[in-house]
Amino acid sequence: MIPPDHPRYRSLVTRERLAACAREGIVTLEGLTAHGRGEAFDYLIGERTTESAALAERVAAAMLIGATSPVISVNGNTAALAAGAIGELQQACGAKVEVNLFHRTDERVEKVRRLLESEGVKVLTGRAEPLLPLSHPRALCLREGIFSAGTVLVPLEDGDRCAALVSMGKRVIAIDLNPLSRTARTATLTIVDELTRAVPAIARACREIGPEEGERLMRFPDNNFFLRAAMEEIRGNLGALD
């Protein structure tokens, strides 16, 4: 339907993919709008992995392979756009994968789980309990998953839930294109990069990093540094296009 020679082909195909997943009930209408907001920030960042984001991805990899029980928290948009890459990352770092939805229903959890499994992801299952300091049903998670994790990777997370995880003493790695968002400012480490660029980059870094580099990177999760770098990128891009 979208001509492959359209200069915004990739962005349009991504939008179609999300729309198809919305029709299937995997992505919500709110998820579509949220994706659009991310698109805008990706535009401003230059639709590429910046140097600082590439460094953040290596730090994230070090945090994941250095953690005792890391968990990747996956929502509808993440599953729709990056199920295969999440599977790759799981293999590379040995993390558990838990489905965790903002607009949670058992039916949607099941749909997201099935999509992930169809792309080779091993998904944690069990009875979700209200274990997070949030109002029901957003408090729900698995005891042996997010609740017990020391380090959680939350791609595309809501600010409230990111804050809840941090308040429980967890190290939270967020992937968020908006360096001004509450999620970005609350997380232990924020990767300001687009999901489908970030997840494979973290997986690659997991396979590359030796113990010594891992140690070194682990000392460097200065979130403010990464947020400031992203804002500088945006300001620079706005200037360069004058």
Next chain:
Amino acid sequence: MIPPDHPRYRSLVTRERLAACAREGIVTLEGLTAHGRGEAFDYLIGERTTESAALAERVAAAMLIGATSPVISVNGNTAALAAGAIGELQQACGAKVEVNLFHRTDERVEKVRRLLESEGVKVLTGRAEPLLPLSHPRALCLREGIFSAGTVLVPLEDGDRCAALVSMGKRVIAIDLNPLSRTARTATLTIVDELTRAVPAIARACREIGPEEGERLMRFPDNNFFLRAAMEEIRGNLGALD
């Protein structure tokens, strides 16, 4: 449903309106994503009509009233959010209104037409022909509408189609919150403002501007000036948020 004193009342009502129109098939799911992108840029611009945008709106008004056969090209999102305002603008400047959809089907064209007519817009009808230098079905437009127009107002237009119109020698006025978009950079004049603020402002200006001011404004469609001004606004806002 949404309390009118909610700080994000306007933005939430707009989102609900678009979601309702998506369920009716007037807005596409891709259109919801595009709206989210606009929301992010509107946030960065301060969710208000900047001084430079207000000037661009006056220039646009002068261009429309000075044109021999102006056309307003309306898509699903524009109809959903601003059908009444488009009617007002049509009355103020005497432009033809043509439905022109990125994801075009006869059924959607009909739905958008009916919505516009219910708000008092006179919509051009006829047999669309592949007259634009784009691949089918995006090449479709009306011979006595967009094809013959010297000046076209395209709120929320795709970059490709904007470029196609410019390549045909038309003066294109775009309304686009992203000053970096291809549409914004390709148009003859870009109004970097939110649709429901911009369209009534152009209509007001059409009624206010006398022939002398019109002449003066017509000499001032310096698109780069307006794009630079918008970028400066965003840079200033990002700086303030550091």
